Amino acid sequence: MGTEGIVDAKSRAATRSKRIPGGRNGRRMLAIALVDRTGSGLWAAVSVLYLTYVSGLSLAQVGTLAAVSGAVGIAGSPLGGRIADRFPITRVLTAFQLVRALASLALLTTDNYALLVACSAVSTLGDRAANVLTKLYATRVAGPDRVRYQALNRTVANAGWALGGLGAAAALALGTTSAYRWLLVGDAASFLATALLTLRCGEPPSPARTVATSKDVGPAIRPANPWRDRTYLAYVVTETVLSLHDAVFRIGLSLWIAHSGHAPNGLVAVLLVLNSVMVVAFQVPLARLGTTTAAARGLLVPLAAAFALGGLTMALSADGGAFRATVFITASAIAFTLAEMLQATVSWELSVALAPDTSQGAYLGVHGLAQSAQRSLGPLAVTAAIAGGPVGWTTFGAAIAVTCVVQHRLVRDRLHRAPLSVPPVTVSEH
Known part of the structure; x- marks a missing residue:
């Protein structure tokens, strides 16, 4: 292979590496x-x-x-x-x-x-x-x-x-x-x-193990404790509420369709497939809107709108015949899927940006409690919305939308002080 061929091969390899972060x-x-x-x-x-x-x-x-x-x-x-x-x-x-x-x-x-x-x-x-x-x-x-x-x-x-x-x-x-x-x-x-x-x-x-094992850093640096970080703990509480879209798809849709009696039961399977298809098709493009900390925080505004719309359209499905119910429940599933993708994008960035470099593992571990808590509390929240009928679903969506606003304000001052949480690194391939 000539010099130009070698250069082209290296260029193609570099391009492939850039397509997937982390090579x-x-x-x-x-x-x-x-x-x-x-x-x-x-x-x-x-x-x-x-x-x-x-x-x-x-x-x-x-x-x-x-x-x-x-x-x-x-x-x-x-x-x-x-x-x-x-x-x-x-x-x-x-x-x-x-x-x-x-x-x-x-x-x-x-x-x-x-x-x-x-x-x-x-x-x-x-x-x-x-x-x-x-x-x-x-x-x-x-x-x-x-x-x-x-x-x-x-x-x-x-x-x-x-x-x-x-x-x-x-x-x-x-x-x-x-x-x-x-x-x-x-x-x-x-x-x-x-x-x-x-x-x-x-x-x-x-960063945590580098600090712990370094002999040249002078006095030992004590890693931050997430359990004493009240701002981060409050953020995790809001994350628990923002993760309730999961409960909507796990039990909310099927229970609402079964108990409302308007939409056909087979719609549940169709909406679950729709959810998966939308995530596969649009998660990566939507993630481009939240690649910086400021941009991720800004997405909390449309996220609030998506949650409010999801609750409202579910409420509107309670009246009318099968066609009206199917249309509004499908619209609600689309809105909650959009909320799911936006919330994931925001969460990936803010959970790291709010964590000190030397305690990333501990902080992200505490952040993971949001999803675990939601798995326990989510079914209760969704069944309460179903029991409340149209008012219950409207309140459900509005309450999560308000929580988006709360999180938007909660992280503002902390993010202004936080440096880029993860600098570019070179990782051994061996």
């Missing part, structure tokens, strides 16, 4: 997200059926198991973040992926209720820890491009969920206990695969 490591982590979420999609679709028909649990037992698992899982985010400030993040993430794999496989070995609860709880704890560790890795490896990388990661994850759901649908068509067991095996295998892939990822620099 080769960024691409590997996207592959990990695809494998992880595909496995999770396999299991999520049949977990209740497995526990009911294979393990023989009653409805009350399944509900209690889910509640206990969710409660234990809350500890996963702060635990994973705290450990990642002290040890290499790739090793910590690998360990939690192996924990998830072992917990999934252990479900196959017993029908004892106490053991099933324990295995499910450990699996949920590992899942929440892995989520925050993946975000922390993106923060460190992608630097200022972290929002764009998170958008790509979320798009790939949604595609993985869809693939896993298709596989689960095929197994459900068989309807045998063996098919359910193989789906659980597939879930565990995905975690083993992600653990192996994670070991191949380069370890990004950690």
